[in-house]
Amino acid sequence: MRRTQNRGWWWVWGLIVTVAGAMGSRADDSPPDPTRYRSPGQLAISARAGRLAVADQTRRSVVLVDADKWKIAARVPLAGRPTAVVWDPAGSVLYAAEHGAGTVAVIDGAKGEVRSRIRVGKWPAALAAAPARTPRRLYVGNQDRHTVSVVQWDANGPQVVKEIPVSREPSDMEVTPDGRYVVVANLLPHGSGLDPDLSAEVSIVDTQTLSVAHAVKLPPGSTLVRGVCVGPKGRWAYVVHGLGRFTSPITQLERGWVNTYALSIIDVAEGHRRATVLLDELTRGAADPHSIVVSPDGRYVWISHTGVHEVSRVDVGLLHELFEGNVPKWLVDLKDGMRDNIWVEIQRDRSKISVLQDDLTALFIARAIERWPSGGTGPKGLALSADGTRLWVANYFSGGVSLLQTETGRVDTTLSLGAQPEPDAVRRGERIFHDATYAFQRWHSCASCHANEGRVDGLRWDFLADGIGNAKDTVSLVWLHHTEPMNRRATVATAKECARGGLQSTNGLVPTEQDVEDLYAYLTSLRPMPSPHLDENGRRTAAAVRGKAIFEGRAGCAQCHPAPYFTDRKMHNVGVLSPNEPDGRYDTPSLIEAYRTGPYLHDGRAVTLREVLVEHNEKGLHGKVKGLSEQQLKDLIEYVKSL
Ligand code: HEC
Ligand code: HEC
Structure with a gap:
């Protein structure tokens, strides 16, 4: 009886799947709707109100959780993807960045209603509120404009009083407890692929002069800087990021040969990087660190690692002691054969601190790091209770928030944001793309290099398929199935082969056919964002319209970069x-989203579009640019930025 019923349902289900499948194949270019999944990203806790704000990235809403009752109190629909959430110092108003909508929602934290909206850049991606006892201010990092907007309140309400240029794609930030500095993480490096010191940087904004006081360079190869926090005394900032070994050819994955993951410690007022330490183990990468929070006493930082479904705890209190040369006796006695360990070497010669960024054992021998399962898959946002005993972790793919006891690192309980549908091929592929457990010793996920949903890391890499000593700038995967053949030297014929090859050679594990199909479904579901260089109505500016005529006409660009994918595939x-x-x-590369895929050309030698067309085009073989006036060149670039 039960069987028959079941079969009946399967029949209906089969029909739904068939219809959905048919729709999928008919509308090749309209991806399935991700909004049915729950995907918690960022978290923020209001100690005062006992409320945990959870940004649901795919549902485009904020879920307010009563932290003590461990129950959902309200769901607040938003106008854009919530990339950041932060409470005002009183803990009653919640700000949520609405990515794509160009606004920050001001939410009544008790009622769970949007009260008003503040206009900022189109892609707000980071938020920080000025602390209590300082004038009310909100800082907003604009991913599209590479700026920080300073919002202040006057009689007429919130006003953007200044927009401060930072380095590239601000991704997270925090204000020092005295309100003096805003420490801004920039997601990507901004420089030429030929520069062996290419790295992302941290911008330290002085809130009195409203300008960047220090641009702090991270070690060469630093990218995907996603999380920053400031210690309770305001002296130290802690930043987590990838550390790519992009100057070595990719001959192996072992021992962090390609990608490692790091914690950088910055003296805020001095604008000086004290040290960078590696979070990996010798045979187990700590891929894709996302968020970082510091304990109220400043002793520990907690880090989420999206790619390996873990959180780690680093004893930064101990690290500061070790940097000062205060090495406990048991650690001095820990010899590496006859040799002293790295901490003893640092004790002897402080300049050796710089070696830490290449040392995969330093944190482990000092017992300064521990790693635990996050209680779900794809951990991103973190929040710590005011007494430091409870840690909340947002698990993006499993759709819930887990609660860990900080004493033991154990998961206490998990709260689901709601029913999570069975993942379809695209969602399964998205997970594989972001999952470093699909790589040898978890050394990276596809997202470790193709950040921002299949875009770029701003670095170049020397894969061996096209020879050695010829590193290629990472390419965006948007529309990859319309731009075959693949890779800058056309070494792979089809996108599907590339998906398989990526798992097999780049990740170094043999995938199942299902994995390849799922990954391919995700890759082909990627869509360009509407360019932030379009006007408010989503139309080209007058300059871009003029540039279009030049692109298609006298400059001859469209010959090789024809619409709609802007490549002749030759x-x-x-x-x-x-x-x-x-x-x-x-x-010929596609020019879609060229505004965000720099640096440019096969080895990333050009930092800007102008450099592509002028500095690196001496012979005039790359389009007919030579006869253009300055204005025409500007218009042409405006057009490319609008694609
Ligand atoms: C270490 C960094 C790195 C990792 C990890 C990585 N890629 Fe790439 N990817 C690159 C670079 C660099 C290129 C350009 C290579 C070239 O042009 O020869 C590229 C090119 C590609 C292309 C060709 C795109 C085109 O339009 O030509 C595809 C597809 C691709 N990657 C998919 C993946 C997938 C899937 C994964 C995970 C299994 C992955 N990549 C992991 C760096 C990386
Ligand atoms: C003869 C074919 C051809 C013409 C004409 C041409 N391009 Fe290109 N374009 C290419 C090729 C091939 C590359 C890749 C070169 C490399 O990787 O070093 C490229 C690269 C680029 C890039 C860098 C993209 C990236 O992601 O690295 C930009 C931007 C660009 N072209 C814009 C233009 C503009 C604007 C014009 C017109 C002035 C133009 N191109 C004319 C073939 C062409």
């Missing part, structure tokens, strides 16, 4: 030569 020599590739022939 190889050309446009006069950009590299020593190991004397024929100079490269696959």
Whole structure:
């Protein structure tokens, strides 16, 4: 009886799946709707109100949780993807960044209603509120404009009083307890692929002068800087990021040869990087650190690692002692054969601190790090209770928030944000793409290099498929199935092969056919964002319209970069030569989203679009740019930015 009923339901289900499948294949370019999943991203706790704010990235809402009763109190629909949430110092008003909508929602934390909205850049991605006892202010990091908007309140309500340029794609920030500085993490490096010291930086904004007081460079290869927090005394900032070994050819994955993951410690007022330590173990990467929070006493930081479904706790109190040369006796006695360990070497010679960024054992031998399962899959946001005993972790893919006891690192309980539908192929593929357990010793996920949902890390990498000593700038995967062949030297014919090859060679594990299909479904579901360089109505500016005529007309760009995908899918020599590739022939790249995929050209030598067309086009083989006036060149670039 039960069986028959079941079969009946399966029949209906089969029909739904068939119809959905047919719709999927008919509308090749309209991806399935992700809004049915629950995907908690960022978290913020109001100690005063006992409320935990959970940003649900796919549902585009904020879920307010009563932290003590451990129950959902309200759901607040938003106008954009909530990339950041922060409480005002009184703990009664919640701000939520609405990415894509260009606003910050001001939410009544008790009622769970949006009271008003503040206009900022189109892609707000980071928020920080000025602390109590300082003038009311909100700082908003704009991913699209690479700026921080300073919001102040007067009789007419909130006003943006200043927009401060930072480095590239501000992703997270925090204000020092005295309100003096805002420490801003920039997601990506901003520089040329030929620079061996290429790295992302941390911008320290002085809130009195409203300008960047210090641009703190992270070690070479630093990218995907996602989390920052400031210690309770305001002296130290802690930043988590990837640390790519992009100057070595990818001959192996072992021992962090390709990607490692790091914690950088910055003296805020001095604008000086004290040290960078690695969070990985010798044979187990700590891929894709996302968020970081510090305990109220400043002793520990907690870090989420999206790629390995873990959280780690680092004893930064101990690290500061070790940097000062105060090495406990048991650690002095811990010899590496006959040799002293790194901490003893640092005790002897403080300049050796710089070696830590290459040392995969330093934290472990000092027992300064512990790692635990996060209680779900794809952990991102973190929040710590005011007494430091409870840690909340947002698990993006499993759709819940877990609660860990900080004493033991154990998961106490998990709260689901609601029913989570069975993942379809796209969602399964999204998970594989972000999952470093699909890589040898968890050294990276696809997202460790293709950040921002399949875009770029701003670095170049020397894969061996096209020879050695010819590193290629990471390419965006948007529309990859319309831009075959793949890779800058067209070394792979199809996008599907590339998905398989990515898992097999880049990640170093043999995938199942299902994994490949799922990953491919995700990759082909990626869609360009509407360019933030369009006007408020989503239309091209007058300059971009003029540029379009030049692009299609006298400059001859459209010959090789024809709409709609802006590539002829052929190889050309446009006069950009590299020593190991004397024929100079490269696959024409798509120009869609070129505003965010820099640096440019096969080796990333050009930082800006202007450099592509002018500085790296001496022979004039790359489009007919030479006869253009300054204004025409500007218009042409405006057009490329609008794609
Ligand atoms: C270490 C950094 C890194 C990792 C990890 C990585 N990629 Fe890439 N990817 C690159 C670079 C660099 C290129 C450009 C290579 C070239 O042009 O020869 C690229 C190119 C590609 C392309 C070709 C795109 C095109 O339009 O030509 C695809 C597809 C791709 N990657 C998918 C993946 C997938 C899937 C994964 C995970 C299994 C992955 N990548 C992991 C750096 C990386
Ligand atoms: C003869 C074909 C051809 C023409 C004409 C041409 N391009 Fe290109 N374009 C290419 C190729 C091939 C590359 C890749 C070169 C490399 O990787 O070093 C490229 C690269 C670029 C890039 C860098 C994209 C990236 O992601 O690295 C930009 C931007 C660009 N072209 C814009 C233009 C503009 C604007 C024009 C017109 C002035 C133009 N191109 C004309 C073939 C062409």
